[in-house]
Amino acid sequence: MALHLGSHRRALRRWAVMHQIATEITAQFFVENAPLLFEQKLPERPGKPFTGSADQCKPLRISLSERFIGHEFSSRGARIQRQQTLRCTIVRRYANCAMIQIHALAAFNDNYIWLLQDLSSQQCAVVDPGDAKPVLGWLAQNPDYRLTDILITHHHNDHVGGVAELKQSTGARVLGPAAETIPARDIALVDNDRLTVLGLEFVVHAVPGHTLGHIAFYHEDATTPLLFSGDTLFAAGCGRLFEGTPQQMHDSLGRLAELPDSTLIYCAHEYTLSNLRFAQAVEPDNVDIAERLAEVTRWRSENRISLPSNLALEKRTNPFLRTGETSVKEKADERSGGQNTSQSAVFASLRAWKDKF
Numbered sequence: 001m002a003l004h005l006g007s008h009r010r011a012l013r014r015w016a017v018m019h020q021i022a023t024e025i026t027a028q029f030f031v032e033n034a035p036l037l038f039e040q041k042l043p044e045r046p047g048k049p050f051t052g053s054a055d056q057c058k059p060l061r062i063s064l065s066e067r068f069i070g071h072e073f074s075s076r077g078a079r080i081q082r083q084q085t086l087r088c089t090i091v092r093r094y095a096n097c098a099m100i101q102i103h104a105l106a107a108f109n110d111n112y113i114w115l116l117q118d119l120s121s122q123q124c125a126v127v128d129p130g131d132a133k134p135v136l137g138w139l140a141q142n143p144d145y146r147l148t149d150i151l152i153t154h155h156h157n158d159h160v161g162g163v164a165e166l167k168q169s170t171g172a173r174v175l176g177p178a179a180e181t182i183p184a185r186d187i188a189l190v191d192n193d194r195l196t197v198l199g200l201e202f203v204v205h206a207v208p209g210h211t212l213g214h215i216a217f218y219h220e221d222a223t224t225p226l227l228f229s230g231d232t233l234f235a236a237g238c239g240r241l242f243e244g245t246p247q248q249m250h251d252s253l254g255r256l257a258e259l260p261d262s263t264l265i266y267c268a269h270e271y272t273l274s275n276l277r278f279a280q281a282v283e284p285d286n287v288d289i290a291e292r293l294a295e296v297t298r299w300r301s302e303n304r305i306s307l308p309s310n311l312a313l314e315k316r317t318n319p320f321l322r323t324g325e326t327s328v329k330e331k332a333d334e335r336s337g338g339q340n341t342s343q344s345a346v347f348a349s350l351r352a353w354k355d356k357f
Helices: 002-032 066-072 076-084 132-141 163-170 246-257 272-282 287-301 311-317 326-336 343-355
Strands: 090-093 099-107 111-118 123-127 146-151 173-177 187-189 194-197 200-206 215-219 226-230 264-267
Touching (some): 111 264, 287 311
Parallel strands (some): 226 264
């Protein structure tokens, strides 16, 4: 009996040591190798991959279960080698045990097509594929994966131009706003609709302004909610008003601002640097804007992606979410030559200024 108990205790001690080592390796790896996890493979720009920085990891909580750690860290060398092959924005384990990688596929000059990859089911989905080529290229490089869903936020061609070809090639389900004409649409979505994609539930938010029927897709999560905002909320900015009114866009942004501060924002364009230059013109004494501008300037000089953003950061640095701040109102009044008596009027003044900035 003593021998049996001693053997059992030794086994438990070995397990405890291995678990501690695995945990330490986890923390060390994500700190030292965060850029590897954020590297984007972009076929359109061979030899010039986007890479995020370790600083971009700060607002993110990467959740790994003990089972996942134990499996992946059976060999440290094998783990690191595997991570070096991952080129994704973020890896998340959700409550339903889905492991999701979110990739940024570059299109045109500054568009991003967001591709969600479910490691467990070997299925994937895309958001706003304005061009089919980047998506088809990714599928060719990952032949075990099947495109099941295409999510559309609005009807502009740089968001829907690739839908018909992808639908024909893959048979994927197309979901988009009911109020707009979307190619090959299977399911028409309205405000507060709920849909399940790759096992994740999304809620539809109607956000008119950029276009009248624009929608956003929100996934609620206890630690890291996701928002695919299309051309409504940008990093440090917002979309132009092609169809809607300033009041509509202001209301739409206000609705998105009510989401949790931890919400990750996946917008559709790499406009962050120019938006921050405008933000600094609006609030030259805002330290958060100055720091973010310096950081994004460095990232972009190294050809790194500036997304995703998060809502807490946007509330500190996005002038279109700060129309209630005295400094923002004073600058808007100065630009318009009069008193803006409401936050929507402040927004309208800022948007008109930004259009010519």
